[in-house]
Amino acid sequence: MAKQNTMSRIGEIEQHIIEFRNLFVQLFKKMVKSSSTRVGIRFSPSQMRAMAAFHEDREYRMGELSKIAQVTMPFMTEMVDGLVKGGILERVRDIADRRVVKVKLSNQGRNIHKQFLKTRAREMESIFAKLDSRDQTELLKLLKKMSEIFKKI
Numbered sequence: 001m002a003k004q005n006t007m008s009r010i011g012e013i014e015q016h017i018i019e020f021r022n023l024f025v026q027l028f029k030k031m032v033k034s035s036s037t038r039v040g041i042r043f044s045p046s047q048m049r050a051m052a053a054f055h056e057d058r059e060y061r062m063g064e065l066s067k068i069a070q071v072t073m074p075f076m077t078e079m080v081d082g083l084v085k086g087g088i089l090e091r092v093r094d095i096a097d098r099r100v101v102k103v104k105l106s107n108q109g110r111n112i113h114k115q116f117l118k119t120r121a122r123e124m125e126s127i128f129a130k131l132d133s134r135d136q137t138e139l140l141k142l143l144k145k146m147s148e149i150f151k152k153i
Helices: 001-040 047-055 062-069 073-085 108-126 133-152
Strands: 089-093 101-105
Touching: 001 108, 047 062, 047 073, 047 108, 062 073, 062 101, 073 089, 101 108
Parallel strands: none
Antiparallel strands: 089 101
């Protein structure tokens, strides 16, 4: 009986995780669409993830970017190729090891990245302003708790 209760609870956990994933995907897609419109550049959700991984003045190896954006290397390469063609990113040789190619934001990319971050912050504010202060506090508390639990597993 205890094993059956555990299995039932695990099944229910799985259902909620799937539901949260779907809600987060919808939220992210809404942010991408809004950010792309406001910035004036049509980004795919994947390119938006790549853009979110960057910090203004930092150069990244492809492996670092794929890990930050949580995508495979071939997929990251495809995203970066599109952003390089669009003039948003540029490839640079590593000074210490000329065999290594890194990626960084171009001048145009830095400007777009700044706009992207501002737009994303406004969009998040707009979305979560629909909640009252008490609900925002509760949501934050629950998200922190979820993060702690997921880090354990």
